[in-house]
Amino acid sequence: MKWLRRNALRLLIAAGAALLALGYVPEACTCASSLLPRLSPILSILGALAARAWLGWLMLLAVPLLVLAFFKGRFFCWHLCPMGFLSETAGRLNPRGKGLVRRVPPFNKAIALVVAVSAACGYPLFIWLDPLCMFNGFFAAWREPFTWAAATTGIGFVAVITLSVLVPDIWCHRLCPLGGLQESVSLLARRFRAPTDAPPVQSSLTAASATRRTVLAAIPAAAASIAIRRALGANGRNAIRPPGADLERINALCARCGNCMKACPYGLIQPDLGETGIDGLFTPVLRLRSRNLEQEQYCFQDCVACTEVCPTGALRPITVDEKHSTPIGLAVIDRRKCIAWEKKEYCAVCDEYCPYKAIKLTEHGGVNCPTVDADKCRGCGACESNCPADPIAIVVKPC
Amino acid sequence: MKRETRHERSSANAIGRRTFIKTGAAAAGAAAMPDVALAEEPRSAIVVVHGTDIAKMVEAGMARMGGWDKFFKPGTKVALKPNIAWNSTPEQGGNTHPDIIRAFVLAAEARKVKQVAIPENTCHPEKKTFVTSGVRDALKGTGAKLYRPKPADYRPVAVPKGRICKEAKVAGDLLDADCLVNMPVAKHHGGATLSLSMKNWMGAIDNSSRRSWHRNGLHQCIADFSTFLKPTLVVIDATRIMLDNGPQGPGRLAHPHEIIFATDPVAADTYAASLFKKTPKDVPHIGLAAELGVGCADIAKIKVERIEA
Numbered sequence: 001m002k003w004l005r006r007n008a009l010r011l012l013i014a015a016g017a018a019l020l021a022l023g024y025v026p027e028a029c030t031c032a033s034s035l036l037p038r039l040s041p042i043l044s045i046l047g048a049l050a051a052r053a054w055l056g057w058l059m060l061l062a063v064p065l066l067v068l069a070f071f072k073g074r075f076f077c078w079h080l081c082p083m084g085f086l087s088e089t090a091g092r093l094n095p096r097g098k099g100l101v102r103r104v105p106p107f108n109k110a111i112a113l114v115v116a117v118s119a120a121c122g123y124p125l126f127i128w129l130d131p132l133c134m135f136n137g138f139f140a141a142w143r144e145p146f147t148w149a150a151a152t153t154g155i156g157f158v159a160v161i162t163l164s165v166l167v168p169d170i171w172c173h174r175l176c177p178l179g180g181l182q183e184s185v186s187l188l189a190r191r192f193r194a195p196t197d198a199p200p201v202q203s204s205l206t207a208a209s210a211t212r213r214t215v216l217a218a219i220p221a222a223a224a225s226i227a228i229r230r231a232l233g234a235n236g237r238n239a240i241r242p243p244g245a246d247l248e249r250i251n252a253l254c255a256r257c258g259n260c261m262k263a264c265p266y267g268l269i270q271p272d273l274g275e276t277g278i279d280g281l282f283t284p285v286l287r288l289r290s291r292n293l294e295q296e297q298y299c300f301q302d303c304v305a306c307t308e309v310c311p312t313g314a315l316r317p318i319t320v321d322e323k324h325s326t327p328i329g330l331a332v333i334d335r336r337k338c339i340a341w342e343k344k345e346y347c348a349v350c351d352e353y354c355p356y357k358a359i360k361l362t363e364h365g366g367v368n369c370p371t372v373d374a375d376k377c378r379g380c381g382a383c384e385s386n387c388p389a390d391p392i393a394i395v396v397k398p399c
Numbered sequence: 400m401k402r403e404t405r406h407e408r409s410s411a412n413a414i415g416r417r418t419f420i421k422t423g424a425a426a427a428g429a430a431a432m433p434d435v436a437l438a439e440e441p442r443s444a445i446v447v448v449h450g451t452d453i454a455k456m457v458e459a460g461m462a463r464m465g466g467w468d469k470f471f472k473p474g475t476k477v478a479l480k481p482n483i484a485w486n487s488t489p490e491q492g493g494n495t496h497p498d499i500i501r502a503f504v505l506a507a508e509a510r511k512v513k514q515v516a517i518p519e520n521t522c523h524p525e526k527k528t529f530v531t532s533g534v535r536d537a538l539k540g541t542g543a544k545l546y547r548p549k550p551a552d553y554r555p556v557a558v559p560k561g562r563i564c565k566e567a568k569v570a571g572d573l574l575d576a577d578c579l580v581n582m583p584v585a586k587h588h589g590g591a592t593l594s595l596s597m598k599n600w601m602g603a604i605d606n607s608s609r610r611s612w613h614r615n616g617l618h619q620c621i622a623d624f625s626t627f628l629k630p631t632l633v634v635i636d637a638t639r640i641m642l643d644n645g646p647q648g649p650g651r652l653a654h655p656h657e658i659i660f661a662t663d664p665v666a667a668d669t670y671a672a673s674l675f676k677k678t679p680k681d682v683p684h685i686g687l688a689a690e691l692g693v694g695c696a697d698i699a700k701i702k703v704e705r706i707e708a
Contacts, residue, residue, distance in 0.1 A: 346617045348590035352646055361589055368589060388613035
């Protein structure tokens with residue numbers, strides 16, 4: 001009872017955040033259901049820094065947390081963070097594990113530094129360790145349409161909770177990069193105020209050693225960021241990505257929060273289960289063939305829903321006009337499978353559905369036969385998802 | 400017990416309304432079946448209304464077809480099958496004009512019919528097409544049920560006279576209707592050459608049926624299905640017609656300013672094709688349907704009555 005009284009507010013906040021991520025929001029502000037990850041500066045601000053792009057005014061939702069850290073240290077962690085509350089509560093399930101955490105050195109500031117430095121280098125590492133993103137990914141997974149593949153966005157949350165049961169408090173005190181970031185910010189703040197309240201000699205000594213340690217950690221982080229980008233950066237292009245995707249950096253920028261997968265009205269965005277490479281695990285790919293036969297859908301020409309909910313800039317916010325001029329793939333016809341080319345039957349369903357007029361029909365043997373105009377094709381998959389041939393004769397390939 | 404529907408009835412007797420009429424039992428048919436008021440009309444007569452005010456045109460056409468009361472009886476079920484497949488505005492001519500749909504819904508409701516169902520298996524997401532087409536707005540304040548059928552809303556039917564298409568899954572509300580109005584828009588079509596009334600049934604069937612039609616001979620399947628699903632009335636919107644880039648558009652437009660009323664879908668399609676300077680030879684499914692005895696595809700034998708409204 002005492003616990004409940006002391007934690008009532010945190011419980012309420014965690015429940016509210018969970019409801020938000022679950023999508024239980026008033027009809028009028030459904031966009032709110034994707035806002036939780038934007039509160040984290042790791043996602044919004046470091047993401048924008050890495051993407052070298054302005055991600056819209058919504059990215060400023062992360063500023064309050066930085067201001068709070070500057071003046072109040074880790075106030076957010078101990079009083080507001082839903083993930084912190086849940087992992088702390090999970091730790092209470094294992095009273096014998098109390099104190100185990102003291103044997104673990106603190107990694108949180110180091111992880112935060114790696115994320116920040118690599119983001120500054122343009123290829124962020126470990127951005128997906130953000131707690132708000134993991135929390136959001138877990139609860140958003142239950143939103144309709146639920147699939148086990150899409151539920152992989154909940155893995156981080158489950159891992160943190162499990163770890164917290166085994167070693168109570170390890171997440172908040174030792175690992176969380178958001179906690180580490182706030183700690184660094186508050187240390188910085190303390191240094192600003194140093195002349196008034198700290199002995200000058202000691203302060204400059206710690207400052208010097210802290211600076212040395214920071215530089216020592218920053219150099220390998222920057223090197224790793226650049227090396228990993230060189231080695232794996234091209235992996236982003238191995239699959240068809242949602243519109244607005246930053247193909248060079250999507251595997252690094254994507255925080256795996258699950259927002260885009262739930263935003264897609266047609267359920268086309270699904271997690272990569274390893275086909276683009278190990279670094280692309282659980283990043284969004286567009287699966288045109290995941291369709292259910294009764295509801296053929298494709299990346300609709302006037303829809304940019306997924307780009308509006310991405311907190312990190314892995315998918316940039318784009319306008320409908322930009323979507324019309326940016327290809328996400330290229331349709332390729334296999335004439336041996338095509339009803340018109342092979343069977344000489346009237347068909348032209350690809351032309352019928354193509355929103356970009358990218359199918360050219362020419363008469364061969366009395367029947368209109370299709371070819372793809374590569375300059376007009378945007379890879380939306382209208383042709384692929386409606387092609388009546390069996391097996392399908394027109395398939396979108398990554399561009 | 401479930402009410403026996405029009406189509407179950409007709410297929411059970413292995414004799415459709417039209418066959419019945421064709422055998423010369425027109426007068427008897429009119430008395431025996433509730434919705435054959437049109438049997439008095441000559442089979443190959445169509446009414447073409449020219450004008451600019453759609454509500455007036457519909458009134459004039461329906462008056463000439465025998466009046467609304469002949470079609471919409473109190474307590475009966477009405478189903479309309481307009482074409483609302485594409486995310487296209489009324490001006491672009493990709494869909495049936497919303498004013499025509501509204502005129503029919505208002506007339507039906509004024510005659511106290513039990514329900515007006517408008518099922519449409521759209522090509523673009525229905526959330527878009529129903530709004531962009533102007534139909535959702537046009538139906539505001541009416542009780543008409545506009546929807547995209549879910550898998551459970553389709554019922555499998557046999558097409559006994561089909562040569563290729565032997566079965567299909569059709570939206571149940573169309574099968575159950577006492578009065579079924581096929582109201583397509585006339586437009587160009589990359590696969591079917593033209594999209595007219597018989598082609599419009601592709602929005603009445605489910606996607607697996609659609610796919611199989613494309614795979615197995617589109618024109619024959621369209622003709623086959625028209626031997627089964629017979630509209631009480633055909634109303635073709637030719638107020639503006641899309642000449643190319645169909646069926647989605649946008650394409651070049653022509654403005655015949657006409658609405659075609661008929662009971663014979665083949666005759667209606669044959670006349671509508673002539674607006675594109677095409678004959679049943681250019682649009683194979685029209686000729687194939689005539690071969691199957693669905694209607695008259697000989698433009699010389701179709702009596703066209705023109706009205707100005």
